[in-house]
Amino acid sequence: MPEECLFCKILAGEIQSNIIYRDDLVVAFEDVNPQAPHHYLIVPRKHIRTTLDLSTADNELIGHIYQVAGKIAHDMEFAEEGFRVVNNCNEGAGQSVWHIHFHLLGGRDLTWPPG
């Protein structure tokens, strides 16, 4: 675990968060600055810095994250109205925590452009 990684600390339980889902590969918790009635971060347990640091060995993991997004949306009953999955890579896209994560937003109409 990189010593200064906020999400590694959340995953290790060293920093409190409102975790809504966990399994062997990922954890999902409420975004502290929610932009929609449902706004969660889906974070792999494996520390991967950015989208550009993904290897083909991580392909299965990324697919799993989308399985989890669908499951959360279904279980929390916002799947049918719709949801958006957003991944930001590097500062120009707004990435501020250097542990790859996927925003899951729903519960309201989502507008265009996406930022």
Next chain:
Amino acid sequence: MPEECLFCKILAGEIQSNIIYRDDLVVAFEDVNPQAPHHYLIVPRKHIRTTLDLSTADNELIGHIYQVAGKIAHDMEFAEEGFRVVNNCNEGAGQSVWHIHFHLLGGRDLTWPPG
């Protein structure tokens, strides 16, 4: 191929688009209504209706899409400044073509919230 699927027709070459990348699994082309200097759609050749229709057998494919996103951003030299990958599921999120696709946006600072 579902007869009325716009993206299946683009992938089959029946409708013209500005394709920037293709391989055995996916095709990427310019969004006809671009929201950033770089705005591409990465579309699997396999017809999958929405994110909710993904099965675990598609996990590897979804990971591959993120590999392709990184490769396009790298090759077109907007990776370092940053890029965003956006997937919309169902109408409330703005999905309007019923063939799963991933928006890749870059070339400008991307704002928050993401729509």
